[in-house]
Amino acid sequence: GAGVSQTPSNKVTEKGKYVELRCDPISGHTALYWYRQSLGQGPEFLIYFQGTGAADDSGLPNDRFFAVRPEGSVSTLKIQRTERGDSAVYLCASSAGPNYGYTFGSGTRLTVV
Amino acid sequence: DQQVKQNSPSLSVQEGRISILNCDYTNSMFDYFLWYKKYPAEGPTFLISISSIKDKNEDGRFTVFLNKSAKHLSLHIVPSQPGDSAVYFCATISNFGNEKLTFGTGTRLTIIP
Structure with a gap:
């Protein structure tokens, strides 16, 4: 597609449940990023993929969070045993590489009740 | 530890006037700065960027100024238009090679017709 697509756009889940958030980057973009934006804050880095591998996962808050990109295109962010504090907008971005800039998706708004 | 700070959470400006959004950073090793604009949902x-080898970059109605000694940058929008109403984030690249962005908390700009 023309842009970065994220699904679902909204997700409400109960505390303790497992969720998966999907990101479909711009075709051909090798770099993919996940960010999390909590209310009143700027986006915070979670993880960066270069191709299929996670080149930097230093932003993942704890081991309940995991992300994959098995074929170097679509990525899935997985959150186990969700907590109310996980409620945020999860943003995905892709890039053709250094110096090419990011394109962000519209995000998935996750609400844990 | 907020490395990039936007101390004004909101700003209202009359249409046609100049909007000035400010951003401070703490790490003198940052050497590339960006402004992003975000509409709801x-x-x-990406709006405009500046490298630390410059002190000004202009693109149409948007100009970014960088004061390295003060660790301060600002975005000027002139003349301001209603469509400029949005949340503006400054960001810096904290690790060249993976282009991981560190964002400020954002300033909500409202242009009053």
Whole structure:
């Protein structure tokens, strides 16, 4: 597609449940990023993929969070045993590489009740 | 530890006047700065950037100024238009090679017709 697509756009889940958030980057973009934006804050880095591998996962808050990109295109962010504090907008971005800039998706708004 | 700070959470400006958004950073090793604009329910979109080898970069109605000694940058929008109403984030690249962005908390700009 023309842009970065994220699904679902909204997700409400109960505390303790497992969720998966999907990101479909711009075709051909090798770099993919996940960010999390909590209310009143700027986006915070979670993880960066270069191709299929996670080149930097230093932003993942704890081991309940995991992300994959098995074929170097679509990525899935997985959150186990969700907590109310996980409620945020999860943003995905892709890039053709250094110096090419990011394109962000519209995000998935996750609400844990 | 907020490395990039936007101390004004909101700003209202009359249409046609100049909007000035400010950003401070703490790490003198940062050497590339960006401004992003975000509308509700959309991802951030890139607006303008500046490298530390410059003190000014202009693109149409948008100008970014960088004061390295003060660790301060600002975005000027002139003349301001109603469509400029959005949340503006400054960001810096904290690790060249993976282009991981560190964002400020954002300033909500409202242009009054």
